[in-house]
Amino acid sequence: MPCFETAPTRSGERVSDRAFRVLGAMRSMGPGTHSLNAIVGRSELSRSTVQRIMQSALREGLITQMGHGRYALSLVREGRPGAVDVRSASPETRQDMHSLRESLGMTICLHAALLVDIPLQTCIEWCRGPQGAPVEVSPGTVRPLTVDAVGRVILAHLGNGCDPDDLRRVRARGYSVTVGPTSDHLMVAAPLLQGDVPIGALSVIGRREDCESRIPAFVAPLRDACASVAARLSRHR
Template sequence: MTATRSGPTTAGQGGTGHADRVFRVQEALSRLGPGAHRLSAIARAADLDDSTTSRILQSGVYRGHFERPSRGRYQLGGRVAELALHAYARHDSDSVLAVLQQLRARTDGGMALHYTLTPGVQPGRQCAEMAVGDSDLEEFGMSPREVLAITRSLRVGASGRTILAYLPEAVQCRAQHEPIPPQAGRGAIHNPVALAASLAAIRDHGYALGYEECMDGWNTIAAPTFAGVAIQGAVLLLRPARLMPRAPRPYITATKTAAAAISRMHAS
């Protein structure tokens, strides 16, 4: 027999009935972290009984807010990421640009970009804002089409992997077996097991490093941006490998600080 919690499940505990319970389940999944979790663990974290939690999760799976990758286990779904993008659209682009310009100043003129998640059957990323001074795509030695083909994928690049690290496990598994764009750099991670390990490291440390991963001759640092509890995008610092053969700690800190500032905009 499945154990249930005896805690209250009605509106009397600071909520408004069913809507309050739904939000508690979503927040519980966020607190439990990436990956799928057992129904009983979600119910405990939400302070609800198993039966109520199960009904909410099953309804959420139908609507795309939750996913059930295996029997009895649930995680946040792609619909949550879509809502995060709508939240981002409300914010002033000039404020994001100011953060990126400050990052550029703190990293000796590095290129600073903010990528946002593009949800869908095959999630991707797009550059929403950038502070790059007088630089242009010709510096990469590629056509604009080739650069966009690489940076759209979450499979390759520090910013792509940073976003991917906080998406549902099912999305990560699909991405691990996607083909790597042919224009990718010599540092692209080809082994799916190594890619999965890199995603875990990103969640542990809060940033990613890319060494000639998207493009030969360019190294990168990325940190995640969030809209509430959902991954929204990533801040990327881009510098020539000859100028940044290894990522200095102050550059990593500056990138994480910029990402945190943008996340606070979404929370306000």
Template structure:
């Protein structure tokens, strides 16, 4: 098996094990058994997820729990409040964490806010080791990354392209709808987004985006690999949103 794919599979296995074990903190042995991994392997992946702040370590006995909220490296009040359209699905954070681990890039999820001027609004994120660099970005860029009109960037384009007849007479949106993803500049200088739509049944429910330095996307092989990873994640999350189970239930 490809090493990268194996790493992703083990990361996802640990996250799914945590979800199946339910709320609260769990022992490493219970996590390893539920993930069907050797204890040493489970320990390595659990520690990596603690470093990525997807899991937290609790108590002197080293029990582990899913992080109660995604880490946001901004002062209080700088992140937009969650809207009633928030995805509210634990699987979203888990899949974003796996996408970030697989690619090494910031992974984000957005939802549409279609009151007044249509917006794309940040719902969840997996920052990995990029938290400090993102925190150092200009405030205006961060605010636009968090919330902006759908026309702003690829994260909104993939939503707009699948809203009713918005793509009619607009070749760029029609192409995005046909290709299933979009690539374009973001509010963060020097970074592009690779985005794919999220679906709840036949209704577009948001987007998944990967923030990548523009220079890295000059390589066609890299572009194709990262676009495939984003679309795979979007497809899995669309399945969760369309057929939510007890552990992936949404407030919507």
């Protein structure tokens, strides 16, 4: 069996960061199945760390084991009562996103919450604005919840996080604004909810100089679009 040299755990790296590295490694290798050895090598984590993360991901349905020692990403949240599959956008949801883009002149992204042991987010689909959009939020990317407005609105409805008072304010407002996904962009996000459970979010992304003064005008149409998408998902459960 081939052996791979692995880098030591990076100083200050959190458990969620290591899980992101494993999922990111699998995504970067493309569709299909991948061996555990290949995932270990690409993630640069120890074999034992990768195995622990893979077991959690298997248990929650985030990845699928395909035969002996081979794994594939599976963005289906199985075995969670009441879960809604938001792996792809319906034609009606795409139309909502297109209308929002035409109204606001910004990129609109649909995100799914991956409610596994270490909750994550993934971009499902985007409707790019006239100035384009950063690849950091392109469809298929998997990101921690701690990095941007999408993660904050999901965390606010999970009832956890490092700053409960701040997240309570996000929940009360119904949206969040952060710099990102790059330093010259802003992101405004509102949650997609099934009851009180966050299943994802919609976000508006634009260059800071183009949207900073317009954020108040983004909020109402963004929240209206979220309500429309969430209601449609409920009808198709």
